[in-house]
Amino acid sequence: MTDIVVIGGGASGLTAAIYAKKYAPEAKIMIAEKLQRTGKKIIAAGNGKCNLSNIDLSDQHYHGTVDAMRIICSMPDYKKYFTDELGVICTLGSEGRTGGVYPRSNSSATVLSALRLKLKRLGVEERCDCEIRAIKPVKGGFILSAKDEEIRCRKVIVAAGGYAGPSFGTDGSMLRVLKEMGYTAGKICPAVAPLKVSPEDVKGLKGVRVKGTVSAVSGGKILRTENGELQFNENNISGICVFNLAYLYQRYEGRLKLRMDLYPEAEKAELTEYLNIIKKQRRDLPAEELLTGLFVRNLAVYIMKKASADKNARTISQLTGNETAKAAELIKSLEINVIGCSGWQNAQVTMGGIESSCIDDELQSKLHRGMYFCGEILDTAGDCGGYNLQFAWSSGMLAGMRCGESLKGGKNDQSK
Ligand SMILES: Cc1cc2nc3c(=O)[nH]c(=O)nc-3n(C[C@H](O)[C@H](O)[C@H](O)COP(=O)(O)OP(=O)(O)OC[C@H]3O[C@@H](n4cnc5c(N)ncnc54)[C@H](O)[C@@H]3O)c2cc1C
Known part of the structure; x- marks a missing residue:
């Protein structure tokens, strides 16, 4: 049985897998990605330059029931993550007045490649063309239904994004699955559009x-x-x-x-x-x-x-x-x-998503213990300027860390 399955190989899912492995080095971790490859939206971000954060991070730039700034402030900042952990040098964008942070290479591919190299070195499996269509909580874990298989796991991190940019794999289908499981997602609407x-x-x-x-x-x-x-x-x-x-x-x-x-x-x-x-x-x-x-x-x-x-x-x-x-x-x-x-095709972000009432402070579900959430699937939408990717990295770190810790019987494990 897989210890942790991360559903969705976007910015938050790749980060969640890295952090889960960091806090549970022995764990068998897999990323299930619906598309033929992970990180497609990262490549498109910032017109191919990847505006990965902003130096002016504050509450006024986030909208929704989930407290984005609490999560961001509790995790390593972009320099610690990208430079110290992933070896990517960052710089302020040429339109520095907006405070946008970019990779020094000015190329999104640098960011995605650094994330994937890290995952490879950590031994995390990336399973592409693997759309998860249902999540069934069972004793001791979950059964995930994919196209041709059932995947059993002890913990699951849902990082499947929202509705924005359907050509990047996000058409809201996971939010529909979650609603059927009893989650509330509020009113959904395109943002940064x-x-x-x-x-x-x-x-x-x-x-x-x-x-x-x-x-x-x-x-x-x-x-x-x-x-x-x-x-x-x-x-x-x-x-x-x-x-x-x-x-x-x-x-x-x-x-x-x-x-x-x-x-x-x-x-x-x-x-x-x-x-x-x-x-x-x-x-x-x-x-x-x-x-x-x-x-x-x-x-x-x-x-x-x-x-x-x-x-x-x-x-x-x-x-x-x-x-x-x-x-x-x-x-x-x-x-x-x-x-x-x-429409969603022209939107960069989803307003609405899994509401704060469904999760605890560590991004674990209140309805199904052992299940965590990160990224755009949560009810927070940031402004344009690196705010959404910053939330994806930070929430991915928190969900991955707490999920990894819980495997070792950490304080948050209530699924045993
Ligand atoms: C064109 C564009 C440009 C952008 N530019 C920027 C920018 O420069 N700076 C910024 O901060 N933000 C930007 N954003 C927003 C930002 O990219 C997203 O908010 C962020 O990537 C969300 O990360 P995520 O991991 O939560 O979700 P996503 O990146 O959307 O990843 C979710 C992944 O889950 C997969 N998936 C979905 N359902 C399933 C399933 N059932 N089973 C398996 N896999 C599944 C998807 O294929 C996808 O790979 C941009 C968005 C778009 C569309």
Whole structure:
């Protein structure tokens, strides 16, 4: 019988296996991975560069019932793990202002290879093309049903991820299995994802990118504000700043707006003054040229269409004071209703997952002792910027450590 089976060979599962072996060196440990190879999502992370952590780790970057920061703070940090234990040198990303940490090689493959080399040296088996479809708790352990076999084990670590990025093996099927076993997973929704808007509301803006601030607003209340580049598409708005607001859709569905400030450098009064100067300079040009010195043409035209009361062709000098004021108002506070969150294919993270009420502080199930959880399958979603991988590593360490310890009859073993 296998001592520990880790279900899922992603960031959290590979780490859980390393830590389980560290705390139970004699144990027979196996990773059961559904795809033909482990770590496919690690390779895709950070556009192939793997934004593996962030130097600005705090509660405000995590959302959900599981206390991510408690887990992260209780485990070795990224330097200790990657450099001291795995031999991977890390560095701040070129966009260092966001605090993102990357491998010095700038290549995700370095990270995955280091993890796999470690597992090989530790003697952990990676069994690919092995999808676990059911988990049956039995006396002394578990029976896991795979495609063509049943695997018996004493302990199990569930690291099968959520719904986000189905092409990387995560289609939520394990969460469905767990729900049938009695686990609660709350409302599931894509996070770190574009937000859907009506095509009519962004007509003409497809392909526009503009730096600004964006707030998620509900019932007139600002819920959160982010800075960065906004990207307009046919039926959604994206960009890291929008990705970081997507988790709010789960809570404010149907009541969420994006309020954008497209010129945060100036207050409205200053901007209006600036527009009045342009009005004098460009007085004989068509009205739609008022903002073409400030924004790319499509955005400039979009705003002027909304600001103009009279749709007939006019010159800039014919614009009324109210229309100029409206243009300034729209630039500082353009509001667009959110009508949905983009599909799982475009999402990087799953909001929702196994809730904190189902697990103890050591990530062991309260329903089935001997069963542990780590990574995205848990109810916590981090912001974009290395927060999700950091949670995957840290929760993998904790689950692996406690599961390994429990084999030796550690304080947490209640499954004997
Ligand atoms: C395109 C993309 C880019 C990203 N970039 C970053 C980034 O740069 N920085 C960052 O912090 N986060 C990033 N994320 C998010 C981050 O990658 C994930 O949150 C993290 O990898 C989750 O790790 P995990 O081990 O919990 O789950 P996953 O990495 O999703 O791994 C779960 C594994 O379990 C396997 N599996 C699923 N079901 C079963 C089953 N029934 N039986 C056996 N195996 C199963 C899957 O095939 C998969 O290999 C990105 C996500 C995506 C989609």
